[in-house]
Amino acid sequence: MGNKLEFVPITHGHYHRRTDLAAFEFTYKAEITSIHRLTEYENLYRIQIIDPRERDQFDFLPGQFLMLEIPGIGEAPFSISSSPSRKGDVELCIRRVGSLTDFLAKIERGTQVGLRGPFGTSFPMEKMNGQNILLIAGGLGLAPLRAPIAYVQENRSRFNAVDIIYGTKDPSQLLFTYQYDMWRADDLNLHVTVDHADDTWTGRTGLVTKILEELFAERGDDYFQNTFAIVCGPPVMFKFVCNMLNQKDIPMQKMFVSLERRMHCGMGKCCRCNVGSTYTCLSGPVFDYWTVLNLKEAI
Amino acid sequence: MLFRVIQKDGLKRLFELLVAENTVIGPVEIGTDRHGLPIHGFSEVFDFHDVRLDYKTTKLPAKQYFLPFREDLATFRLSGKDWDKEVDYHSTKQHVFFGLHACDINALNKLDKVLLGGAYPMPYYAAKRQNMFIIGIDCLPQPYCFCRSMGSDTALHGFDMFITDLGGSYFVEILSDTAFNLLKQVESREPVEEDQVSYQQVVADKNKKFTTHVDTTDLTKILDMEFQSEVWKYWGDKCLSCGTCANVCPTCYCYTVHEQVDVDLSRATKTKMLYSCNFIDFAEVAGGHNFRPERHGRLKYRYYHKHRGFVEAYEESLCVGCGRCGESCLAEITVPEVISSVRGGTI
Ligand SMILES: Cc1cc2nc3c(=O)[nH]c(=O)nc-3n(C[C@H](O)[C@H](O)[C@H](O)COP(=O)(O)OP(=O)(O)OC[C@H]3O[C@@H](n4cnc5c(N)ncnc54)[C@H](O)[C@@H]3O)c2cc1C
Ligand code: SF4
Ligand code: SF4
Ligand code: FES
Numbered sequence: 001m002g003n004k005l006e007f008v009p010i011t012h013g014h015y016h017r018r019t020d021l022a023a024f025e026f027t028y029k030a031e032i033t034s035i036h037r038l039t040e041y042e043n044l045y046r047i048q049i050i051d052p053r054e055r056d057q058f059d060f061l062p063g064q065f066l067m068l069e070i071p072g073i074g075e076a077p078f079s080i081s082s083s084p085s086r087k088g089d090v091e092l093c094i095r096r097v098g099s100l101t102d103f104l105a106k107i108e109r110g111t112q113v114g115l116r117g118p119f120g121t122s123f124p125m126e127k128m129n130g131q132n133i134l135l136i137a138g139g140l141g142l143a144p145l146r147a148p149i150a151y152v153q154e155n156r157s158r159f160n161a162v163d164i165i166y167g168t169k170d171p172s173q174l175l176f177t178y179q180y181d182m183w184r185a186d187d188l189n190l191h192v193t194v195d196h197a198d199d200t201w202t203g204r205t206g207l208v209t210k211i212l213e214e215l216f217a218e219r220g221d222d223y224f225q226n227t228f229a230i231v232c233g234p235p236v237m238f239k240f241v242c243n244m245l246n247q248k249d250i251p252m253q254k255m256f257v258s259l260e261r262r263m264h265c266g267m268g269k270c271c272r273c274n275v276g277s278t279y280t281c282l283s284g285p286v287f288d289y290w291t292v293l294n295l296k297e298a299i
Numbered sequence: 300m301l302f303r304v305i306q307k308d309g310l311k312r313l314f315e316l317l318v319a320e321n322t323v324i325g326p327v328e329i330g331t332d333r334h335g336l337p338i339h340g341f342s343e344v345f346d347f348h349d350v351r352l353d354y355k356t357t358k359l360p361a362k363q364y365f366l367p368f369r370e371d372l373a374t375f376r377l378s379g380k381d382w383d384k385e386v387d388y389h390s391t392k393q394h395v396f397f398g399l400h401a402c403d404i405n406a407l408n409k410l411d412k413v414l415l416g417g418a419y420p421m422p423y424y425a426a427k428r429q430n431m432f433i434i435g436i437d438c439l440p441q442p443y444c445f446c447r448s449m450g451s452d453t454a455l456h457g458f459d460m461f462i463t464d465l466g467g468s469y470f471v472e473i474l475s476d477t478a479f480n481l482l483k484q485v486e487s488r489e490p491v492e493e494d495q496v497s498y499q500q501v502v503a504d505k506n507k508k509f510t511t512h513v514d515t516t517d518l519t520k521i522l523d524m525e526f527q528s529e530v531w532k533y534w535g536d537k538c539l540s541c542g543t544c545a546n547v548c549p550t551c552y553c554y555t556v557h558e559q560v561d562v563d564l565s566r567a568t569k570t571k572m573l574y575s576c577n578f579i580d581f582a583e584v585a586g587g588h589n590f591r592p593e594r595h596g597r598l599k600y601r602y603y604h605k606h607r608g609f610v611e612a613y614e615e616s617l618c619v620g621c622g623r624c625g626e627s628c629l630a631e632i633t634v635p636e637v638i639s640s641v642r643g644g645t646i
Contacts, residue, residue, distance in 0.1 A: 072567030072568075261582070267418075271554075276604075277608035277612050
């Protein structure tokens with residue numbers, strides 16, 4: 001008998017679990033089927049998984065994100081900004097900020113990209129049945145909220161009052177303006193505001209917190225007792241908005257935020273998204289506010 | 300657990316059996332420090348005489364063999380708009396580790412929890428981890444070791460066999476059938492009462508030699524309470540953000556990713572490189588916002604992840620108390636000092 005060792009796994013349990021190791025770098029090959037310019041810095045990309053069988057398998061929940069890969073250029077996380085009922089055909093609203101997103105801003109329809117995921121937690125839409133929903137977005141924060149908004153539109157009868165409060169710095173930065181009328185037609189109360197108006201602007205000005213205060217004055221306390229809130233925007237916004245909502249006694253576990261961190265794996269391995277004890281890619285990006293308050297440096 | 304006793308020259312015989320057909324990694328002398336004392340490291344060994352079984356903690360852990368500093372996650376074949384992705388877990392090479400200390404075995408056990416556990420095990424690590432045969436060896440506490448405080452001074456699992464020097468012979472703990480079968484080829488015997496007594500004596504003597512201790516009682520809560528403490532700023536002012544601590548740490552596994560295209564545009568590579576949370580851009584996100592822009596914030600985060608976050612997630616700390624980080628830190632920042640100052644809330 002030779003002494004070439006037969007290697008038998010030695011640690012407890014791990015190797016015998018039925019986990020798919022191939023999942024780690026599994027990439028759906030997909031094609032950019034349309035590019036829609038939203039503002040100077042943001043484009044909406046519609047991306048379709050090429051293989052029809054893979055397209056059927058693909059499924060996501062509102063709030064989840066994908067890792068978008070351009071071979072040789074890089075990979076980055078983006079929230080899925082379209083309806084979860086559209087299979088294998090997603091929309092990503094992407095802001096130009098660096099190498100990958102600059103490259104994306106220049107490419108043409110038909111380019112093949114890779115998608116990994118979907119990853120992360122989602123907004124618990126099922127739990128919100130029969131309740132009021134308050135969606136509050138700042139800037140690019142509307143991108144991830146477009147998935148729950150689409151879900152609400154498609155299941156409108158399941159929810160009570162639905163309010164969307166959306167603010168940006170100035171009118172030129174407003175996203176998805178072409179959809180506002182449709183949202184209103186579907187009985188969603190849309191309150192749009194900008195920090196700084198220009199000559200063309202006839203709407204509201206002020207921070208989203210101002211609109212929220214007005215809503216507080218308008219609706220009775222029993223409204224807030226039956227409300228779920230979804231908040232997405234720059235980190236400073238979370239604190240102000242969630243604290244205001246908490247004053248109205250909305251339980252912190254009925255408020256949801258989506259956190260942004262640097263991400264390289266989406267699978268809890270690279271640690272780039274780690275906040276204290278938590279991987280934003282696994283336990284987030286959607287967190288309830290109670291969890292966020294208990295995480296150091298979360299916002 | 301099964302126990303055997305082998306004579307001193309039996310170990311040499313065991314080494315020779317292994318090295319004849321396997322890649323054996325062991326502790327060797329890689330140089331001397333400025334006091335003329337040997338510096339040890341892990342390296343492939345071919346001759347039993349090169350193996351330093353009485354080695355002190357190696358400068359670098361054996362991490363390069365299961366978490367290489369640089370590793371390709373995928374390559375892409377590019378042709379025009381089309382591309383194909385190829386993934387290789389680089390799993391071909393088998394490794395026999397001849398003489399890992401308990402702290403380094405425990406470091407592997409901790410890495411297993413995060414890299415093999417959860418919904419998405421890391422296949423690159425798993426492939427290497429499956430191909431390991433580990434012989435552990437007892438050691439003597441060094442002035443900077445605090446493994447006993449971290450519960451890592453003995454290993455309960457994660458090895459095939461573990462040997463303890465009893466003076467004239469070795470006491471062997473056997474954990475795998477591979478080790479059991481291998482030992483059949485070396486003369487060994489059942490331990491008798493006398494062996495057990497001297498084993499316990501060796502352990503008791505060792506325990507008396509720990510000079511450095513870290514009080515971990517309620518540490519997770521204390522880290523929370525002292526989150527805003529000025530103590531962090533004191534250490535942050537010293538820290539160079541050089542990342543050496545993470546580099547020499549047997550449990551640090553964080554990484555960054557880079558992609559590159561070949562000059563002829565025919566291939567692209569996606570590469571993972573070990574990284575350190577002490578580096579300035581570790582937590583920087585789009586738009587340039589940095590969640591940990593200051594040195595003290597990043598240093599604090601490293602302690603926080605190891606001694607609080609990991610405890611919350613896995614009921615144990617991500618530090619084995621090997622003391623390598625403190626030994627290598629140019630700013631002389633050591634875990635025992637940082638933790639004791641944080642506990643006291645003072646420097
Ligand atoms: C869960 C999640 C959802 C997101 N959803 C959207 C979205 O819907 N739309 C959108 O436009 N953006 C979104 N982002 C942000 C997006 O990931 C970054 O804008 C993108 O990574 C920048 O890539 P880049 O290569 O162009 O930038 P780079 O050239 O790499 O760098 C530009 C800036 O981005 C930072 N950065 C680099 N890599 C990452 C990374 N992997 N994650 C975060 N920041 C990084 C850098 O530190 C730098 O400040 C999301 C981020 C997360 C974590
Ligand atoms: S603690 Fe020491 S080794 Fe670690 S980054 Fe700071 S200076 Fe470098
Ligand atoms: S943190 Fe320092 S003492 Fe702890 S395992 Fe890492 S190198 Fe060793
Ligand atoms: S993105 Fe890598 S750990 Fe979360």
